[in-house]
Amino acid sequence: MFAGPIIFGFILGFILGSRIRDDIFPPSSYLVVILALIIVAWNLGPFPYYTDLPVATGFVAAAAGIMAGRILLGR
Amino acid sequence: MSTILKIFAFPAAIFIMCLGILTVLGGHITPGGGFQGGAMVAAGFIFCAVVYGIERSPFQFSHEFMSAMESIGALGYVGLGLCGLLFSGFFLYNLGVDLYGVSQAVSGFFNYPDPTNAGIIPYLNILVGLKVMVGLSAIVITFMEFRGEEVTE
Numbered sequence: 001m002f003a004g005p006i007i008f009g010f011i012l013g014f015i016l017g018s019r020i021r022d023d024i025f026p027p028s029s030y031l032v033v034i035l036a037l038i039i040v041a042w043n044l045g046p047f048p049y050y051t052d053l054p055v056a057t058g059f060v061a062a063a064a065g066i067m068a069g070r071i072l073l074g075r
Numbered sequence: 076m077s078t079i080l081k082i083f084a085f086p087a088a089i090f091i092m093c094l095g096i097l098t099v100l101g102g103h104i105t106p107g108g109g110f111q112g113g114a115m116v117a118a119g120f121i122f123c124a125v126v127y128g129i130e131r132s133p134f135q136f137s138h139e140f141m142s143a144m145e146s147i148g149a150l151g152y153v154g155l156g157l158c159g160l161l162f163s164g165f166f167l168y169n170l171g172v173d174l175y176g177v178s179q180a181v182s183g184f185f186n187y188p189d190p191t192n193a194g195i196i197p198y199l200n201i202l203v204g205l206k207v208m209v210g211l212s213a214i215v216i217t218f219m220e221f222r223g224e225e226v227t228e
Binding site for chain 1: 081085086089090092093094096097099100101104105116132133134135136140144187188189190191197201204205
């Protein structure tokens with residue numbers, strides 16, 4: 001796997017996820033959003049020359065970073 | 076704002092922000108880049124700020140956070156430029172690609188790990204993206220928090 005978009009997508013997503021101060025949406029709604037994000041990443045497909053995975057790895061890493069930031073540093 | 080918008084806006088903002096980050100990360104091989112991706116991330120934040128109001132928005136950008144991100148973006152950009160000046164003699168020289176063969180000792184350190192061998196260009200995109208994201212968000216926060224001043228004569 002190509003590490004560049006995975007590492008930096010996760011870092012940028014983590015920065016944004018750490019700023020979430022949400023008291024409206026329950027955890028189950030985040031589960032639905034994660035599933036939808038994975039489907040969107042599959043349909044987006046990888047960048048040109050990125051032949052490692054059939055999904056947009058930067059998009060998936062950003063989504064994972066947002067969720068991780070929300071869980072670890074968000075409220 | 077209406078209940079439908081309040082249910083829709085936050086999940087949609089997450090999608091918009093992920094697409095913005097993808098645009099930042101693909102700036103060296105696809106249309107887009109730091110400015111466009113940063114503007115998309117800021118659009119996600121602005122969407123939430125408009126729908127929920129700046130005080131109750133799920134994304135809260137504090138002054139310290141914006142100051143730190145803006146500083147990281149600007150100083151990182153200048154730092155990469157100075158690294159080029161230090162190792163090759165040219166400001167913002169692409170150390171990772173090293174077309175002139177003058178900085179082979181540090182070439183591997185500055186190369187972005189992907190199949191296109193783009194050197195420092197993705198790093199510059201990421202730093203510009205951070206700076207634009209915070210810059211556009213700060214403008215909207217300033218406008219929305221402005222209460223106006225009474226005109227006294």
